Amino acid sequence: MTLTITKIAENLAAGRCSSRELVDDVLARIKTHAVLNAFITLDEEAARRHAEAADRARRAGGAGILAGVPIAHKDIFCTAGVKTTCASRMLADFVPPYDATVVRKMKAAGCIMVGKTNMDEFAMGSSNETSHFGPVRNPWDRDRVPGGSSGGSAAAVAGRLVPAATGTDTGGSIRQPAALCGITGLKPSYGRVSRYGLVAFASSLDQAGPMAQTAEDCAHLLAAMAGFDEHDATSLDVPVPDYAAQLGGDLKGLRIGVVAEHFADGVEPKVAEALREALREYERQGARLVDVSLPNSAHAVPCYYVLAPAEASSNLARYDGVRYGFRAPEYQDIEDMYKKTRSQGFGPEVKRRIMVGTYALSAGYYDAYYVKALRLRRLIADDFARAFERCDILAGPVSPSTAFPLGAKNTDPVSMYLNDIFTIPINLAGLPALSLPAGFAGGLPVGLQLVGRYLDEARLLNAAHRFQQATDWHTRVPAGF
Amino acid sequence: MEWETVIGLEVHAQLKTRSKIFSASPTAYGAAPNTQANVVDAAFPGVLPVLNGEVVRMAARFGLAIGATVHTRSVFARKNYFYPDLPKGYQISQYEHPIVERGRLVITTPAGEKTIGITRAHLEEDAGKSLHEDMDGFTGIDLNRAGTPLLEIVSEPDMRSATEAVAYLKTLHTLVRYLDICDGNMQEGSFRCDANVSVRPFGQARFGTRAELKNINSFRFVERAIDYEVRRQIALLSAGGQVRQETRLYDSARDETRSMRSKEEANDYRYFPDPDLPALVLTEAFLAEVKDAMPELPDAKRRRLGAEYGLSAYDAGVLTASRELAQYYEDAVAAAGVDPKLVANWVTGELAARLNEDGLDITNSRVMAPALAGLLRRIADGTVSGKAAKDVFEAMWAGEGDADAVIAARGLRQISDDFAIEEVVRQVIAANPKQLAQYRSGEEKVFTFFVGQTMKASRGKANPAKVNEILKRLLAP
Numbered sequence: 001m002t003l004t005i006t007k008i009a010e011n012l013a014a015g016r017c018s019s020r021e022l023v024d025d026v027l028a029r030i031k032t033h034a035v036l037n038a039f040i041t042l043d044e045e046a047a048r049r050h051a052e053a054a055d056r057a058r059r060a061g062g063a064g065i066l067a068g069v070p071i072a073h074k075d076i077f078c079t080a081g082v083k084t085t086c087a088s089r090m091l092a093d094f095v096p097p098y099d100a101t102v103v104r105k106m107k108a109a110g111c112i113m114v115g116k117t118n119m120d121e122f123a124m125g126s127s128n129e130t131s132h133f134g135p136v137r138n139p140w141d142r143d144r145v146p147g148g149s150s151g152g153s154a155a156a157v158a159g160r161l162v163p164a165a166t167g168t169d170t171g172g173s174i175r176q177p178a179a180l181c182g183i184t185g186l187k188p189s190y191g192r193v194s195r196y197g198l199v200a201f202a203s204s205l206d207q208a209g210p211m212a213q214t215a216e217d218c219a220h221l222l223a224a225m226a227g228f229d230e231h232d233a234t235s236l237d238v239p240v241p242d243y244a245a246q247l248g249g250d251l252k253g254l255r256i257g258v259v260a261e262h263f264a265d266g267v268e269p270k271v272a273e274a275l276r277e278a279l280r281e282y283e284r285q286g287a288r289l290v291d292v293s294l295p296n297s298a299h300a301v302p303c304y305y306v307l308a309p310a311e312a313s314s315n316l317a318r319y320d321g322v323r324y325g326f327r328a329p330e331y332q333d334i335e336d337m338y339k340k341t342r343s344q345g346f347g348p349e350v351k352r353r354i355m356v357g358t359y360a361l362s363a364g365y366y367d368a369y370y371v372k373a374l375r376l377r378r379l380i381a382d383d384f385a386r387a388f389e390r391c392d393i394l395a396g397p398v399s400p401s402t403a404f405p406l407g408a409k410n411t412d413p414v415s416m417y418l419n420d421i422f423t424i425p426i427n428l429a430g431l432p433a434l435s436l437p438a439g440f441a442g443g444l445p446v447g448l449q450l451v452g453r454y455l456d457e458a459r460l461l462n463a464a465h466r467f468q469q470a471t472d473w474h475t476r477v478p479a480g481f
Numbered sequence: 482m483e484w485e486t487v488i489g490l491e492v493h494a495q496l497k498t499r500s501k502i503f504s505a506s507p508t509a510y511g512a513a514p515n516t517q518a519n520v521v522d523a524a525f526p527g528v529l530p531v532l533n534g535e536v537v538r539m540a541a542r543f544g545l546a547i548g549a550t551v552h553t554r555s556v557f558a559r560k561n562y563f564y565p566d567l568p569k570g571y572q573i574s575q576y577e578h579p580i581v582e583r584g585r586l587v588i589t590t591p592a593g594e595k596t597i598g599i600t601r602a603h604l605e606e607d608a609g610k611s612l613h614e615d616m617d618g619f620t621g622i623d624l625n626r627a628g629t630p631l632l633e634i635v636s637e638p639d640m641r642s643a644t645e646a647v648a649y650l651k652t653l654h655t656l657v658r659y660l661d662i663c664d665g666n667m668q669e670g671s672f673r674c675d676a677n678v679s680v681r682p683f684g685q686a687r688f689g690t691r692a693e694l695k696n697i698n699s700f701r702f703v704e705r706a707i708d709y710e711v712r713r714q715i716a717l718l719s720a721g722g723q724v725r726q727e728t729r730l731y732d733s734a735r736d737e738t739r740s741m742r743s744k745e746e747a748n749d750y751r752y753f754p755d756p757d758l759p760a761l762v763l764t765e766a767f768l769a770e771v772k773d774a775m776p777e778l779p780d781a782k783r784r785r786l787g788a789e790y791g792l793s794a795y796d797a798g799v800l801t802a803s804r805e806l807a808q809y810y811e812d813a814v815a816a817a818g819v820d821p822k823l824v825a826n827w828v829t830g831e832l833a834a835r836l837n838e839d840g841l842d843i844t845n846s847r848v849m850a851p852a853l854a855g856l857l858r859r860i861a862d863g864t865v866s867g868k869a870a871k872d873v874f875e876a877m878w879a880g881e882g883d884a885d886a887v888i889a890a891r892g893l894r895q896i897s898d899d900f901a902i903e904e905v906v907r908q909v910i911a912a913n914p915k916q917l918a919q920y921r922s923g924e925e926k927v928f929t930f931f932v933g934q935t936m937k938a939s940r941g942k943a944n945p946a947k948v949n950e951i952l953k954r955l956l957a958p
Contacts (some may be wrong), residue, residue: 078527087870091526100527114723185878197527204756233531233758311756314559317570318524334620339561361561361751 002477009065012058013092019068019112020057020348025115026070027102028162033481036137038156040075046377056111064221065244067110072165073309074153075116077208078197082113084319087131087197088121090319090326090345100197100209101229102166108223116310117152117165121347123173123201124444125149126208130349132307135406138181140444144403147177147419153211154181156317158445159481164212164221165313168198170205171304173400177434179398179447182437184464184474185211186218190430191236193222194229194320200315201232202308205427214474215436218289219243223242227299238455245464246458251446252286254463254476257391259294262326262422267400274439274446274476275397281470282395282463292394293385299426301417303380304424305361306373310322312350313357319345352413360449381429384451393463394451398424419480422449432457435472482719483683486690486711488676490644493631493698494608494663495671496539498541502606502630503530506572510669514612518624520608523815529757532557536630539662539760540580540604541771543632544661546778547599549584551768557758561751566609566622574633577750579603580761586636586656588648589779589798597649598637603632632662638677638688643707644661647700650674656778659804667698678710680718681895688713690724694738697731706731707958710738740788771872782807790821797831809850816854819861831874847878856884865942868895890951899951901936902935905943906951921958931956 011017026198027044049068053445054068078084078096080103099107099252107113128151130138134149139159146155147198148166154177157165166173169187175457178185186209193208200206210221223244228237256278263272279289321327321337321341328340346354360369387394399419409416426433438448446459452460485692501508503519507554515902521528544551581602588595607629612621621867634653640646642683654672657663665672674697679689694710698704709731714724729738732925777785779801787797788808801807806828832853836846848856856873859865865873876887896902909931920927935948 078525086526094526096525096527098525199526200757202756230856232529233529234529234756266839310753314561314571314751314753317561317866318526318568320565320570322565323568324522324525324846334565358751363749363751366751366753386616430546 002212003163004213005066005069005163005220006214008069008163008394009072011330012068013063016091019054019070020048023047023051023070023112023114024035024066026162029159030115030156030293033139033159033161034159036139036155036159037134038136038152038159038161039072039115040085040087040118040133040152043082044448046082047112047114047242053217054112056116059391064110066106066224068341069111069164070162071106071111072114072117072156072162072187073103073166074110074119074150074167075200076119076168077101077116077166078199078414079116082116082379083117084199085132086122087133088346088350089132091199091241092132092326094325096197098197101194101231103197105227106166106224107462108219114162117150117156120149120173121171121205122199122312123168123311124349124353126172126416127404127406128152128177129406129410130347138403139405139481140182141403144444145180147399147403149173149177150185150211151177154178154183154185154251157181157211157213158478159359160477164210164217166208166225167211167429168201168208169239169243169423170201170207170308171230172420172428173397174209174211175423175433175447175449178435179449180403180445182445182447182473182476182478183211183268184218184434184436184468185209186222186434186457186461187247187426187432188222188226188426188457189236189432191234192432192455192457193225194227194235196231200311202311203315204311205304205308207427214242214468215434215461218434218470219247221464222461236455241458243458243461247276247462249462250286251282251463251466254282254287254393255290255391256282256287257292257387257394258292259292259396262325264398265420267397268402268441270441271397271399271401271446274441275448276436278448278467279395280325281467285466285470290391292390293382294383294387294425295374296383299376300380300425300428301374301421303376304420304428305356305417306369307428309353309357310360310370311357313354313361316346316350316354317367321345349413374387375409377428380425384429384431388453392453393456393460396449396451398447398449401456402441402446413434426451427440432460434460434464435466437476438467439473440476445476484680484711484715484718485683485685486641486643486707487638487679487688488640488643488707490636490640490646490649491675491677492634493607493673494601494634495633496536496662496729497664498533498539498630500533500602501628502533502536504628504723507647508629512625514621514623514625516625518609518627522568522569522624522628529814530573530755532758532761532898533630536604537580537763538771539660540602540632540774541763541768541907542632542658542660543602543662543800544584545580545768545772545775546656547584547586549581549599549602551581551763552578553763553765553768554578555580555761557605557755557761558752564608564750565620566624566627568609568624568627572606572608572759573755574605575603586649586652588645588652590648590799592774595639595645597639597645600633600635600637602634605633607631625922638679643704643711645675646707647704650700652779659776659779661776661804663771669699670698673698676703676710678707678714679724680711680714686784689718690726692724692726692738693728694731695728695741699857699891702731702733705733706738709736713738757840761880776804786810790825792822792825796825796829800825800888803843809843809846812850813854813857816851817857817861821856822855823857823861827853831871835874835878847880848874852877852883859884859888863889863897864895866895866941866945869895869941892942894942896939897947899947902939902943902947903951903955905938906931906935906948906955909938911954917956920956921923928956929950
């Protein structure tokens, strides 16, 4: 199972394998590599059944490229009849009665969900260590984190357990684990993919996207996921391009914006070196590097850590033990039930963010924190708009470092938060961005981040695809997989 | 000391949409618990609100009707607090940027007309209900009402008495029903009122500390609750005490208000713009469309009916109390082609009394406008007397058919034939020679005796006008 979706589709179409065989293989590999802890739930019986149905349908003809392809969903997407935990004790036994729009659309495209991947609790974390179900291990080094919050999806794709998985990205949760695990992950423009059925962390920042081996696979997956949804008032009512059909154009004259400081302070020298080499590859293909500046992005992390927790404090208020999910076994009255349920049901990082967010929205602090952060957000977005007057895409690091050891940053939230210093500004600006494998530093994958104009996913995917045509970083598989 | 009462009202009008404000669930009242709540209403993980366009149209219609500014941009905000029947842990409302601001309503009290300012009207969702009965010690949650659209209408503190407050509420109640945006059913909670009440010495510019009265669900209770609260505050202040800013609950059974929570205990709602809902933007074209579709408003209708049909201000007021009643009246006038005042007398008299007795609404009256018109035509053309007409109406109400059928079946047709009446009158005169002598000797009051005898002999069917005329002629010496 080291094949891409594109290759799998060819094999299926040529009758070289069946969907059922693929699903069996995927399930076997997941079990073989259970030590990664990449999955929270497997849906084996349904996956086999759906694979057989896909095989029958294929014989009838007309199957799309994703038909019969096994995939995994991050355990933040609601799946009708299949446990959706958000890696929290609060939802440890929660079975949704409905499918998220992303799940429904991918099902309609023929994807077969084999299970739900591990993640940071409620997507709050950058190392996948806040999961109620234990940390995920990085396939490149099992003593290191896979990144987060979509760590299970990244590790599963990197370990070739599944050809692709979904992720969500609020401040870097697709791109950072993709970088740390050496795969390709795309965070689409805000509004491109429906959030309906995606358990909300920070509504104005959350966006779902694909995680796979290649940009080409991401193009197919995004086409299946994206589009207007009448259940999400923030989803965009604009047509979805055929992303895969737009791959292949050369990069001559492409203006790539580079922020000089992003290759200096705070970025591990070996990471910066790998990234500079990646930029040289782009230059070889005819792209031109342009110096740009994003002065306000320096304030992105504090801005984000006001806005995201503020929204989260409200979004997570529904977990009160009244209607579903965890309820403390013993309590005196309703107030006590709330306190005990939420104290016992949420982990420490989630509680920290709820408290921070509650504080930021409190009377007397709202203007000083929330309103000021909103203003800053606008300034950060304006910087990008100015930069994109001078370039077509931006390129730079995803993360200042490669995968760090498990437990290394657990006790220091701020150093953990700084992991996302390069990814957060993009969420604040609502722009599309992807991470693609761009080399190794000390034997660990390095990710290159490409950022595009609003709704310009096609250009990003093509730029990543052309890079992957000329390099083989994305084909490297960790030892033992 | 002389005290002045200051009252501002907050009305929650439930908008008459088929589905909820942010979900597709139906809004019908009285269904079995939780049968009208979907995953959105129950705030399942991952669900999102989507605004029901119909509520926007209704709020805009209201804003235009009260001469307010209908903002082309308004914002939904989250009001955060924990309560078991509030599934999301926040209520979606409008806070800093409501859809409607700065309107006014003209009320009429015995002292004359007065304009009451309306500060704002904003859209929000209702919460569910906690159920305590038959729950075996548990508390049940019914989410059928959760997400029902509400328009919260906030007045300026412009009212100076409970009477004015009630007049404002009644005027508002009539208006929202005219606009067809709220059914106005107070028992079912479709039209709820909270009152902010304070008192101050006459002549003082500064407002006194106010108490907010909650849970007042009838016009009568509004008056009583405010009166009680005013007495309480005056007694408190007169004794040297101070009014606390607090929320008080009106207990109609004991006719008193009780403290619910003080300002210090009030929640910090941590309002912020709801990131799930883009700002609500209205186009000028949309507002023009709403304006064009505006029905005739109560005030205009009252004035028009008075002028067009020559009605008294009182009758015009009664007949325009609801759009349906006014419609009934105008339909009856058009169908009957008789004096509009006769129609008004019957609609506000017999018909209103009968509806009231049977607890019926004008829309389910047992005698509809065309049928009543049929009866009124028979009064006007002399077929039945006014007295007999009341019997005909009763029969029609009981379902015995239209006016002509009842008149025929019961033989209530009035005798207007001069020869027939003259024949009866001659017999009556011949049978009463003593009274005839009295009359002719100048005792004119005996005339009524002859009228009575004639009507009796004709079994009430003789046309009274003709009886008078013929009696006068034949009794003359």
